[in-house]
Amino acid sequence: MNRGGGGGSSPAAATNYLICTNCRKVLRKDKRIRVSQPLTRGPSAFIPEKEVAQANTSDERTNFLVEEYSTSGRLDNITQVMSLHTQYLESFLRSQFYMLRMDGPLPLPHRHYIAIMAAARHQCSYLINMHVDEFLKTGGIAEWLNGLKYVPQRLKNLNEINKLLAHRPWLITKEHIQKLVKTGENNWSLPELVHAVVLLTHYHALASFVFGSGINPERDPEISNGFRLISVNNFCVCDLANDNNIENASLTGNNFGIVGSLSELEALMERMKMLQEEREDGDTSQEEMTTRFEKETKESLFVVSGDTFHSFPHSDFEDDMIITSDVSRYIEDPGFGYEDFARRGEEHLPTFRAQDYTWENHGFSLVNRLYSDIGHLLDEKFRMVYSLTYNTMATHEDVDTTMLRRALFNYVHCMFGIRYDDYDYGEVNQLLERSLKVYIKTVTCYPERTTKRMYDSYWRQFKHSEKVHVNLLLMEARMQAELLYALRAITRHLT
Numbered sequence: 001m002n003r004g005g006g007g008g009s010s011p012a013a014a015t016n017y018l019i020c021t022n023c024r025k026v027l028r029k030d031k032r033i034r035v036s037q038p039l040t041r042g043p044s045a046f047i048p049e050k051e052v053a054q055a056n057t058s059d060e061r062t063n064f065l066v067e068e069y070s071t072s073g074r075l076d077n078i079t080q081v082m083s084l085h086t087q088y089l090e091s092f093l094r095s096q097f098y099m100l101r102m103d104g105p106l107p108l109p110h111r112h113y114i115a116i117m118a119a120a121r122h123q124c125s126y127l128i129n130m131h132v133d134e135f136l137k138t139g140g141i142a143e144w145l146n147g148l149k150y151v152p153q154r155l156k157n158l159n160e161i162n163k164l165l166a167h168r169p170w171l172i173t174k175e176h177i178q179k180l181v182k183t184g185e186n187n188w189s190l191p192e193l194v195h196a197v198v199l200l201t202h203y204h205a206l207a208s209f210v211f212g213s214g215i216n217p218e219r220d221p222e223i224s225n226g227f228r229l230i231s232v233n234n235f236c237v238c239d240l241a242n243d244n245n246i247e248n249a250s251l252t253g254n255n256f257g258i259v260g261s262l263s264e265l266e267a268l269m270e271r272m273k274m275l276q277e278e279r280e281d282g283d284t285s286q287e288e289m290t291t292r293f294e295k296e297t298k299e300s301l302f303v304v305s306g307d308t309f310h311s312f313p314h315s316d317f318e319d320d321m322i323i324t325s326d327v328s329r330y331i332e333d334p335g336f337g338y339e340d341f342a343r344r345g346e347e348h349l350p351t352f353r354a355q356d357y358t359w360e361n362h363g364f365s366l367v368n369r370l371y372s373d374i375g376h377l378l379d380e381k382f383r384m385v386y387s388l389t390y391n392t393m394a395t396h397e398d399v400d401t402t403m404l405r406r407a408l409f410n411y412v413h414c415m416f417g418i419r420y421d422d423y424d425y426g427e428v429n430q431l432l433e434r435s436l437k438v439y440i441k442t443v444t445c446y447p448e449r450t451t452k453r454m455y456d457s458y459w460r461q462f463k464h465s466e467k468v469h470v471n472l473l474l475m476e477a478r479m480q481a482e483l484l485y486a487l488r489a490i491t492r493h494l495t
């Protein structure tokens, strides 16, 4: 049991606090905790400050990019962490700058409000604070910040598609699109809708990056307001802290020492080699390939984190919703979340066959047609992340990591029901160990539950920059998956 009621004789008192499973500290269920100092130093709570700082100071390119494309005009924590991968950072900032600042169908403040709505689906107070600020700076009406009830109906109508895109994009149909484009005076033009969809998917995915990389609140009081919301999952500070006092052994729940994880790395490389050889001399039947995909989707059902405070009776869970009320005003139906794609008890999953609607052949041109040039920028970013490699695996050099990177990307798509006919999902199974799958599923499906413990417990020999690299892949795979579903629905509406 995670919950504690120590000292309280009445049942009511027992629900007022929780005990951290990790450090046994008592966590009060207050609405907010105010912190005068950031919980940890540096841009990330997961990565030692000096590792990020080194990358930043040595990199003039990053400074140039910030000057050129940053919307806030400053080196914020996201940019600092991403600058571990400058090449990617460039594509990222360029497309973000385009969707927020350049000519486009939507007025500037609306763009930021949509970003807020998207980030609110994951209670991402970091992004919300940032865009509240930008919303006001670009002339947004302050009253709207009281919540969805205060915004024009047209904007409010985006709520449904925001919710579906964020958590169960496979449910989006052409009827949802029709409803948005044909509601009399509140209708959305297709270019406006595409702009909105691009923003929503960008910010859902970015929330994954923020939580996945443990991005700290900005120090700048203007942006963070000195508040850190305690999020739904009741993080304990020990989980977020950099220099936490948990003993290493308890981080992963097993007692592998360095030696153990070293051989984990060797074993992984060994498996990559073996798979490569198998690939060269054998072909698997189509039927077997289908079975492997379905097996993987079904198995992803059982990949859940054991890290959160999970044994809540329902009534306690509702209390948690109150904790987040501060940001939940930007959304409706806060309880709606990711539901396993494979959970719907159907014999045959209504798989999205990637071949039938690909980004390259379909999505890209539709986006480009309706909202000029963004297609190119997104395409460049997707290609960049897919091909990004340093040919390293922790301390090993000259390794071809294509197979591993592809497994990460495809596993995300697999959880969203997207299948590549020519991909053997057996590879996902062989290459991604359980703790990594837990991390991937958490970061992509319910990022707000990511903890430092989850981040630490996979690939313990790898560098932080490699874990950030993983996050880039997860983020872009998620964005692309959401986009594919939305764009397919728009195409169906048009035909």
Ligand SMILES: CC(C)C[C@H](N)C(=O)O
Pocket: 388, 389, 390, 391, 392, 393, 394, 401, 404, 405, 466, 467, 469, 470
């Ligand atoms: C995500 C990592 C396994 C990537 C690897 N370090 C590479 O350069 O390809």
